[in-house]
Amino acid sequence: MNSLLRVSLDTYLDSFHLSLNFSAAEGKTTVLLGESGAGKSTVLRLLAGLQHPQQGHISLDSVTYFDNEQKIVVPPQERPFGYVFQDYILFPHLTVFENVAFGLRAQHLPSRLIRARVSEALDRVHLVGYDMRKPAQLSGGQQQRVAIARALALQPQLLLLDEPLSALDVQTRREVRQELQHILAELHITTIMVTHQYLEALLFGHSILVLDDGHIIQQGDQRDLLEYPRSSYVAELIGVNFFRGRIVRYEADGTCVIALQNSEYQPFEIFAALSEQGQEATPDIGEEAYVVVNPRSVTLYQSPPDASARNLFPGTITQVLRLRSGGVQSRDGYVRVSIALDGLGSKFPPLTAEITEVSATRLRLQQQRIYAAFKATEASAYT
Numbered sequence: 001m002n003s004l005l006r007v008s009l010d011t012y013l014d015s016f017h018l019s020l021n022f023s024a025a026e027g028k029t030t031v032l033l034g035e036s037g038a039g040k041s042t043v044l045r046l047l048a049g050l051q052h053p054q055q056g057h058i059s060l061d062s063v064t065y066f067d068n069e070q071k072i073v074v075p076p077q078e079r080p081f082g083y084v085f086q087d088y089i090l091f092p093h094l095t096v097f098e099n100v101a102f103g104l105r106a107q108h109l110p111s112r113l114i115r116a117r118v119s120e121a122l123d124r125v126h127l128v129g130y131d132m133r134k135p136a137q138l139s140g141g142q143q144q145r146v147a148i149a150r151a152l153a154l155q156p157q158l159l160l161l162d163e164p165l166s167a168l169d170v171q172t173r174r175e176v177r178q179e180l181q182h183i184l185a186e187l188h189i190t191t192i193m194v195t196h197q198y199l200e201a202l203l204f205g206h207s208i209l210v211l212d213d214g215h216i217i218q219q220g221d222q223r224d225l226l227e228y229p230r231s232s233y234v235a236e237l238i239g240v241n242f243f244r245g246r247i248v249r250y251e252a253d254g255t256c257v258i259a260l261q262n263s264e265y266q267p268f269e270i271f272a273a274l275s276e277q278g279q280e281a282t283p284d285i286g287e288e289a290y291v292v293v294n295p296r297s298v299t300l301y302q303s304p305p306d307a308s309a310r311n312l313f314p315g316t317i318t319q320v321l322r323l324r325s326g327g328v329q330s331r332d333g334y335v336r337v338s339i340a341l342d343g344l345g346s347k348f349p350p351l352t353a354e355i356t357e358v359s360a361t362r363l364r365l366q367q368q369r370i371y372a373a374f375k376a377t378e379a380s381a382y383t
């Protein structure tokens with residue numbers, strides 16, 4: 001069965017322009033990742049049929065639900081899509097059973113069938129035996145699972161999850177994240193999940209679409225995102241330094257030299273090693289290229305070092321932050337230093353270095369002039 005979701009949307013909401021195409025694989029989770037206002041919820045609303053695009057096409061499993069040229073507009077209640085809203089509000093006065101049965105009652109199904117469907121849905125979200133509880137007697141994670149069961153009871157072919165973890169506190173979020181991963185893995189239902197948390201995108205997304213200002217700026221799997229960010233937005237989420245420029249030459253040892261665009265005075269050149277990114281051929285001179293540098297690969301000096309590092313940039317420290325654990329990697333004992341590099345305009349984010357407390361103490365960091373260096377071999381370039 002070819003159960004591919006195909007989506008093409010082009011529409012204006014006042015001055016906001018949403019324009020994108022994507023397809024989502026059967027039984028997998030496709031994540032829409034983007035910051036607030038990127039257009040993520042709008043995409044879900046357009047898929048669900050709560051709004052219609054000016055132009056576009058939405059089909060699943062060879063059935064078309066929207067196509068402006070063919071004048072097909074299937075109303076929301078006739079789309080086999082389950083929508084779990086951001087705040088998944090449950091009816092507080094109704095039991096879990098009645099909350100899950102709500103959409104089925106609206107379809108006037110016989111009560112025997114309703115009971116069977118509700119039991120099955122509660123089973124799929126591991127909430128057997130909770131039928132008679134009221135939402136107030138459930139944890140945040142359990143309430144969220146009831147909301148998913150409510151969508152599943154309608155036997156959807158597509159599940160739309162809008163920030164499913166956002167209503168939970170940080171501690172609960174961690175536990176529920178795992179639970180939801182298990183549930184989705186067992187469901188094998190084509191799912192579109194919206195989030196602004198990159199960690200969730202990495203955990204849930206078989207495929208991740210990065211949305212910015214109504215457009216997809218990157219599409220790929222976890223590895224693509226982590227190793228080859230293509231926007232400063234993704235690079236910032238991952239916590240790496242990011243440069244975009246054009247290849248201007250290759251050195252005799254193969255080092256790739258990339259000149260940044262729009263720097264205040266040209267040339268601002270970065271020396272980098274071409275990553276192995278499955279490139280069939282060495283990229284041509286003039287091609288657009290991206291460079292990432294891990295903040296821990298950046299070394300700081302109070303005066304120009306004797307050794308001639310090819311990437312050596314003077315700048316001014318703009319921020320010093322002592323890191324604590326709790327992130328993706330252990331950061332205890334590290335200090336994050338932001339440096340505005342000379343010659344790069346204010347449009348460029350500062351270079352970030354992560355150095356040990358010991359080095360920070362030795363350098364007596366404050367708002368001061370500093371030299372930042374990183375090896376060409378620590379700068380990964382890709383096109």
Ligand SMILES: Nc1ncnc2c1ncn2[C@@H]1O[C@H](COP(=O)(O)OP(=O)(O)OP(=O)(O)O)[C@@H](O)[C@H]1O
Pocket residue numbers: 013014016034035036037038039040041042043196
């Ligand atoms: N009905 C509408 N009319 C006009 N503008 C709209 C409408 N709906 C959304 N927008 C605009 O579209 C843009 C995208 O909104 P959307 O809610 O889809 O973003 P989002 O990525 O889901 O953000 P969030 O994470 O904050 O929910 C915003 O600039 C918003 O103001």
